[in-house]
Amino acid sequence: MKMRASQRSNSKKNFDDNPYFEGSGTEFAREVVLKPAGYPLIGLIDDDPFIDDTDLFEAYIRDQWEGWEVETGMYLFDRELFKGFAYRVVSADPEGFAIGPETKVQIAPSNAKPEFVENKPETFISFDEIIGQDAAKKKCRLIERYLAEPETFGKWAPRNVLFHGPSGTGKTMLAKALACKADVPLIPVKATQLIGEFVGEGARQIHELYERAEDMAPCIIFIDEIDAIALDRKYQELRGDVVEIVNALITEMDGLSERKGVCTIGSTNRIQSLDSAVRSRFEEEIGFVLPTADEVEEILKSNLETFPLPVDPSFNVKRFSKEAVGFSGRDLVHKVLKTALHRAIIEDEEYVKAEYFNKALAELKKNGLDDDCRQFYA
Template sequence: MRAVLKSNSKIKEGSDSGLEGSGTEFTREVVLKPAGYPLIGLIDDDPFIEDLELFEAYVREQWEGFEVRKGTYLFDRDLFKGFAYRVIDAKPDGLAIGPQTRILIAPSKDVVESATEKTNPSVLFDDIIGQSAAKKKCRLIERYLEDPESFGKWAPRNVLFYGPSGTGKTMLAKALAGKVKVPIIPIKATQLIGEFVGEGARQIHDLYERAEEMAPCIIFIDEIDAIALDRKFQELRGDVVEIVNALITEMDGLSDRKGVCTIGSTNRAQSLDSAVRSRFEEEIEFVLPDEHEIEQIIRSNFATFPLPVDPNFNVKNFAKEARGLSGRDLTDKILKTALHRAIIEDEKIVAAANFKEALAELKKSDPTSDCQRLYV
């Protein structure tokens, strides 16, 4: 439950108490950001400010005369005793809050809101070569997002994408959102680790509240293993434990958020905390491309090259040598390296040797000279 500060009457600005600052000059503008309580469990959420003009008067009444500097904190002494606001900016810095100081509040949901993406029709299922089994399983999510009401308690609310890095997990999530024409909130798990105790858990709840407002909607948590490792590793950081607990609460569906599908992504499924992994009703595996798919990936990328490719380059044979590489490694570490080398050398075409040298360098970078072991 959000605590709301609102009123139809305006509080008289200023204060009759003695000023704790000195001098007659005051800062013109202060930007604050809710930082939370020093101790967790005091309130479920940040105080929600509905009337900024009223909040300014409330702030000036208790903090007038207090010197403010960027990076310091101001603590509420009345309605929400002990709640901290961090000073993000003060103009000029180092002066006291005065009767005319303007108070601004920085958004507390910046991570969630900045991550939100609308439907991206530029990412299509056809752009993802291979992963036929994963695409087939995604039909379940597609049908749920098209008609959430029809699934009832059988909704696929939590789905895990797992497999080697660079195999198209993020692309498929965006393609799915584009096909169903629903918004997607893609976010890195590490972004959910807040600077203050309690902030990470609030960001989890903010994330799901925003998704509910936009439903039907996909929440895509990339590298979920960064926060949801086995409990013995979580205990090294108390804030991660509380983030995982908040995530489990949301995934359990204690708050009925219809039309919200959580997709977690990881290349370390075996390292996930069992309590988190058990919340995923479906697990969809992503695999490394086979020789035929590697050939398709290479040829599809040739169409966008700014230079022509050596007609004598045998793509089929090269695909056999490149077994064990992901699609991302093929594009970023083989094709891009070969193209850049040709451009640097002022060549008119991308020679077959450029591709072979790039592959040899990539294999050489791994002590085992075995591409398959790049993902162990």
């Protein structure tokens, strides 16, 4: 959305000078159609914006974006009343020209559907695809049952569940699998994205998040890295001024406005650092653990089958798995298998040598990630 110098100087010229409006000189668009897209951080949007004075709204739009070149598909972000709220350009006539002093601005109906939220995971994920975490998967059956029959649980509903454990052990993947199994929408949210720039903005986003979830119920709200906003108060310097956000989250989790069929799943790698007031709102805590030797072997075998190169026949997966205990599945895939494969490709090898796997694992151990992992999550 860059603006040419000529456009900046000419953007305030008389509208009659525009060649597209029977004039000559300044290049302005005749008409721009916008569609409310919501907040890009968490994909929230209320019902279609109610605009009772179109002239006033057009003046408001031009005041912010006059002189900006617009093309179909781009986004314009509100900088005034609703900072960060996005409008997508549905059409611009002509394309690539700037909003001018008298450009006609219209709002297309949004049908109250957020554009930044994936209602369902992009690909189907089953519980069987998640290796290990049997205890966690078993406990998730309760959530699945609740989402299938929310009206039968009453006050005993598992509305708030906390996933905790080492990074890379499948917390996000299990949330997606649960949504697929229950056939309900999943609203994924990064906790850091709930922190607004202005006072009250974060709290408003949380309340809008739950209102949207209620409209989509039954559904799952998955708040990843919840410790980013819910750190214990003794870490005040680290967590910053997020009191309003925490209070808004607690209010929603308390169910003062009962929202049937909405399950909040929080995820954290730092359960001991959570604010006790927030942690106490979770009726169920589900722990995730690092894979055992047998599970490491299964993870390796399932991923090696997808390699674009064959693996050295001398590579003993079972023996290697025992050496690799203490790492998460993500570390094994991205820092061992991928590293070994990439080295084989770089060296123009016909297969991935066993020594490449051993060197990748040795490098990972050298960095002390396994020790850090054990200490941090003890």
